[in-house]
Amino acid sequence: MPADLNSTFDRLRAVYRKALIPFLVSGYPTRERFREVLRTTAQFADVLEIGIPFSDPLADGPTIQAASSKALAQGVTLEGTFAELREHYPKSGPPLVFMITYNQVLAAKNFIARCNEHRASGLIVPDLPFEEAGDLRAQCEKAGVALVNMIAPTTSESRARQIAASAHGFIYLISVAGTTGARGEFAPETLTYIQKTRALTDKPLCVGFGISKAAHIQQLRDHADGFIVGSALVNAIDAGKERELLDELRAACG
Amino acid sequence: MTTTMKPGRFGVFGGRYVPETLMANLIELEAAFEAAWEDKSFKADLAATLADFVGRPTPLYFAERLSGEWGGRVFLKREDLTHTGAHKINNAVGQALLAKRMGKQRIVAETGAGQHGVATAAACARLGLSCRVYMGALDCERQQPNVARMKLLGAEVFPCEGGTRNLKVAINEAIRDWVAHPNETYYLLGSAVGPHPYPTIVRELQSVIGIEAREQFSRREGKLPDAVIACVGGGSNAIGIFAPFLDDKVALFGVEAGGDSPQHGSCTLAHGRPGVLHGAFSYVLQDGDGQITGTHSIAPGLDYPGVGPQHSALKDSGRVRYEIETDETALAAFHELSRIEGILPALESSHALAFARRYLRENKGKTVIVNLSGRGDKDLPSIMARSTGLPARDGGANAR
Numbered sequence: 117m118p119a120d121l122n123s124t125f126d127r128l129r130a131v132y133r134k135a136l137i138p139f140l141v142s143g144y145p146t147r148e149r150f151r152e153v154l155r156t157t158a159q160f161a162d163v164l165e166i167g168i169p170f171s172d173p174l175a176d177g178p179t180i181q182a183a184s185s186k187a188l189a190q191g192v193t194l195e196g197t198f199a200e201l202r203e204h205y206p207k208s209g210p211p212l213v214f215m216i217t218y219n220q221v222l223a224a225k226n227f228i229a230r231c232n233e234h235r236a237s238g239l240i241v242p243d244l245p246f247e248e249a250g251d252l253r254a255q256c257e258k259a260g261v262a263l264v265n266m267i268a269p270t271t272s273e274s275r276a277r278q279i280a281a282s283a284h285g286f287i288y289l290i291s292v293a294g295t296t297g298a299r300g301e302f303a304p305e306t307l308t309y310i311q312k313t314r315a316l317t318d319k320p321l322c323v324g325f326g327i328s329k330a331a332h333i334q335q336l337r338d339h340a341d342g343f344i345v346g347s348a349l350v351n352a353i354d355a356g357k358e359r360e361l362l363d364e365l366r367a368a369c370g
Numbered sequence: 371m372t373t374t375m376k377p378g379r380f381g382v383f384g385g386r387y388v389p390e391t392l393m394a395n396l397i398e399l400e401a402a403f404e405a406a407w408e409d410k411s412f413k414a415d416l417a418a419t420l421a422d423f424v425g426r427p428t429p430l431y432f433a434e435r436l437s438g439e440w441g442g443r444v445f446l447k448r449e450d451l452t453h454t455g456a457h458k459i460n461n462a463v464g465q466a467l468l469a470k471r472m473g474k475q476r477i478v479a480e481t482g483a484g485q486h487g488v489a490t491a492a493a494c495a496r497l498g499l500s501c502r503v504y505m506g507a508l509d510c511e512r513q514q515p516n517v518a519r520m521k522l523l524g525a526e527v528f529p530c531e532g533g534t535r536n537l538k539v540a541i542n543e544a545i546r547d548w549v550a551h552p553n554e555t556y557y558l559l560g561s562a563v564g565p566h567p568y569p570t571i572v573r574e575l576q577s578v579i580g581i582e583a584r585e586q587f588s589r590r591e592g593k594l595p596d597a598v599i600a601c602v603g604g605g606s607n608a609i610g611i612f613a614p615f616l617d618d619k620v621a622l623f624g625v626e627a628g629g630d631s632p633q634h635g636s637c638t639l640a641h642g643r644p645g646v647l648h649g650a651f652s653y654v655l656q657d658g659d660g661q662i663t664g665t666h667s668i669a670p671g672l673d674y675p676g677v678g679p680q681h682s683a684l685k686d687s688g689r690v691r692y693e694i695e696t697d698e699t700a701l702a703a704f705h706e707l708s709r710i711e712g713i714l715p716a717l718e719s720s721h722a723l724a725f726a727r728r729y730l731r732e733n734k735g736k737t738v739i740v741n742l743s744g745r746g747d748k749d750l751p752s753i754m755a756r757s758t759g760l761p762a763r764d765g766g767a768n769a770r
Contacts, residue, residue, distance in 0.1 A: 171661040175389040219646040223660030268391040294550040
């Protein structure tokens with residue numbers, strides 16, 4: 117089992133804190149700035165999610181799509197990401213989770229073993245529903261890497277139970293039906309859906325898609341274990357204000 | 371038949387690799403299609419629509435003069451004579467009836483050459499469904515007549531500016547739209563690609579082509595043809611005509627688009643390797659890191675780095691042979707059919723014709739059926755631009 121994710125959530129629960137999980141697109145916006153952002157983000161994060169850019173993402177909205185395209189155009193690869201993390205990710209940094217599409221996983225050689233070498237505690241493969249994940253899950257279990265399962269608002273209750281039962285690390289709760297991207301306010305249904313999922317499982321629940329400010333976390337924090345922030349962080353990086361945003365989100369997570 | 375309904379696998383290929391948000395839709399669609407396909411009233415409704423709205427059965431035409439030129443016997447399955455001008459309408463009317471039956475009012479679709487977009491727009495107009503079509507910006511330029519037709523039929527057309535500006539990008543956008551509006555939206559996918567159950571639904575709806583052709587040919591000739599030939603982009607017209615022949619002793623050839631050079635085309639089966647694109651495990655044109663590579667073909671409907679998962683299985687089993695024809699050989703076949711038979715074929719179908727010509731050169735006196743999947747009216751702007759020396763808006767050699 118992925119020891120560092122489990123111990124992270126156990127530790128946070130013991131002190132009633134929520135996990136802040138910032139998402140960074142590898143190599144964005146430039147190699148130099150990414151290194152700087154990586155160091156800053158590591159200071160604020162409980163878990164850090166690194167997205168490996170892909171040419172044809174289906175679950176991403178305009179912000180992450182544009183960031184991925186820009187990173188790809190600069191030659192960012194999985195191998196390059198491993199190399200950057202080896203050199204520039206602080207030894208004391210929080211557990212890493214990679215977000216990568218299934219086609220990239222299939223293309224990579226010895227991927228799971230290499231994740232382990234590079235201190236990746238978990239994997240999020242957004243186009244791999246749990247029925248199709250058997251092979252990869254077996255490899256991950258063997259290597260002690262958590263394959264993170266996702267639940268969406270459209271997921272039926274019986275399906276959500278199955279997904280939760282086979283979940284490792286944490287469960288990624290997609291807040292709304294849609295692509296990634298910063299949003300205004302959450303509808304009351306979002307809260308109901310999170311509460312319903314909470315009732316199904318004791319495993320850590322982390323909410324992503326649309327989490328873009330402290331108010332969102334305050335609205336949902338009693339019902340989840342962590343919050344994933346991607347597009348809003350890309351926007352903040354563009355404005356040179358990532359530290360301010362991370363500070364605000366950190367405070368909301370406790 | 372080497373086909374399956376469950377669990378959506380063709381050998382190792384197929385499956386469903388989509389964001390969790392769409393899984394409920396796919397499960398719902400699978401159940402709805404299975405129920406409709408067993409329902410006599412749905413089948414009767416579809417049959418009446420195919421007869422009276424689409425214009426089926428389409429003729430199996432013996433191209434006598436072309437046969438004389440090419441040294442064999444060439445039969446053309448005339449899908450170009452369907453309403454809206456291509457085989458795409460067979461699938462569009464079937465899925466639109468299914469969407470209506472499921473109570474979905476909003477249809478989204480992608481289109482490459484525009485033929486699936488036009489067919490979907492027509493089917494939606496007839497059933498009173500709202501219709502939004504995503505189309506690559508490059509394809510909007512090179513298939514302008516179809517953009518106008520879709521608009522006149524009441525569809526909203528969304529040009530997609532991202533990346534390669536072709537079919538791949540249009541599918542990305544259509545899927546993202548579907549992810550954002552999963553409850554009310556029916557995604558009317560136009561080729562035999564995508565996550566289960568789409569490859570099966572599209573094959574079943576397109577099999578009418580092969581069922582008719584097989585029956586028409588054997589009634590006329592008292593036997594089966596030596597070969598059946600169809601072009602392959604995603605592969606819907608090909609699987610439609612191949613499916614009823616899979617258990618016969620008939621050679622089957624799928625023809626991929628080689629573009630303007632052997633290494634710069636859309637030959638997914640010839641040059642790709644297995645991976646996941648747009649929800650299915652199938653052959654994919656990709657680089658060593660799993661990034662999807664750009665494609666080129668003069669025929670927008672073949673300009674795609676993926677292929678239907680059943681074709682991948684048919685390639686690996688050896689039951690179907692996949693060949694390559696280039697922009698140049700397809701254009702030559704286009705002109706030949708136009709002048710000799712008085713039929714303007716779509717540039718997609720022209721790739722199948724080009725291979726038929728090559729096949730007969732090497733196999734004198736054989737009898738072939740070519741799936742003439744669509745008519746060439748939509749291609750006039752890019753063909754006229756080439757023949758007058760004006761810059762062709764196809765992103766190809768003449769445009770660079």
